[in-house]
Amino acid sequence: MQALIDHYRAELRAGRLAFQHCKQCGRSQAFLRPFCADCGSDRVTWRIAGGRGTVASLSVVHRAPTPEFRDRIPYAILLVDLEEGLRVMTHGQPDLSIGCPVRLTTHALGEQYLLWGDPL
């Protein structure tokens, strides 16, 4: 798993959202595994998402889980359905609405790179 995570993170640092696609059954997955969760095949390959999607849900957080996030209150967490057919969690502006088309970019939070959704 660590190799997969490292690859994903490296791509994100370079501004690309990498995801896995199964050559056996054609399904894609956002959560990383060395196999396809749908058919079990190990013929999973990397693809890069185009970055376009639709807001499936949004919640603005007012009570943070850690001291690090306390400084960022309030912040919005989004679930975005990408054109490629998978769902990812991102940050974004708190005033987005469900159904809004967005384009994903990356932003840095401390050492970590995360996804951000901007309205199209």
Added chain:
Amino acid sequence: MSRPAWIAGVGNTRFGRLEGQDTLDIMSAAAASALADAGYGRGEVDGLLTGYSTSMPHIMLATLFAEHFGIKPDYCHAIQLGGATGCALVMLAKLLVESGQCETVLVVAGENRLTNPGGRDSAIQTLAQVGHAEFEVPYGGTIPAYYGLLASAYMHRYGLTEQDLAEAAVLMRTHAADHPDAHLQDRITVLDVMASRAIASPLKFLDCCPISDGGIAVLVTADPDRSKGIKLAGAGQAHRHQHVSMATDLSDFGAARAARQALRQAACDIESIDMIGIYDSFTITLLILLEEIGFSARGQSGFDLRSGRYGRGGRLPLNTHGGLLSFGHSGVAGGMAHLVELCRQMAGEAESRQVARRPGVGFIHGDGGVLSSHVSLVLTQE
């Protein structure tokens, strides 16, 4: 071998602040209460099941408790299924008795989640790790935020409003006011819920259950003559996802699947149910479960709450002890309190909360994770 499993006894501690009591104290008190209710001695228990304690993590909590309490069971271990653990423990006890593996199973859970050193923030931080380590936790997700995401999407699709959610909080508080052991009893109104401070939109403070200390125990027996005459008639489970990012089907979280299994096993249909106990970690949890299982039509649970369907005098009394939202939530035990209340109602022992016509068929549902794991139980009065 196959024979039915029966409820012999139930017990609970007060829920709320239990200063100076730890996990073992609270579990012991609940267990002693259930044994006394059942009229059984410790030495008669041959199976012991428990869950986990976030305030006293231990890799062998069941045997630890057995040693502390003074039991040497033939069958004994802990299980973990998040909020559904309580119901899953009772389902396992049912299976152990039905199969002949055990005669008398003590199911017990409890912890001092509120008053343990480190307290509530530590519990919140621990629970926040429930999100996906790489794809959710780094976004500052919390359990209320994951439920907030579910709520936003579900309300958008099915037309529920924040006022609908608030009705659930008000009803739970109304019910808790008549339970002497409930954590929160001060009356609240829909306006109070709407004005309560934002936690993770659309969920506000009063849409969320409290963090409480408390313990619950249930004794399950093979002997109907030493029982309350309450049979564990059916049980079912379903597990469709773990993380909120993977809960993409708003119409099928798994609750209805688990319910159908339990009802089929009990040879009951949904119309025969007289009383329900439904997991209510948040108001939205309760409404989604009511609608998916089919107690309310989609988008109608708020209307049903407002019209009294789920009150003590209604067609389908719901969580008459006040639910997680007001009776309290101490972890695994919180998810067993609904069953204890149902059993008391069925046995005519619910004191000032007693419904006029004792329920003949009851339904319990537990949910773990983010509507991730589901356990349904059907109980019948014989």
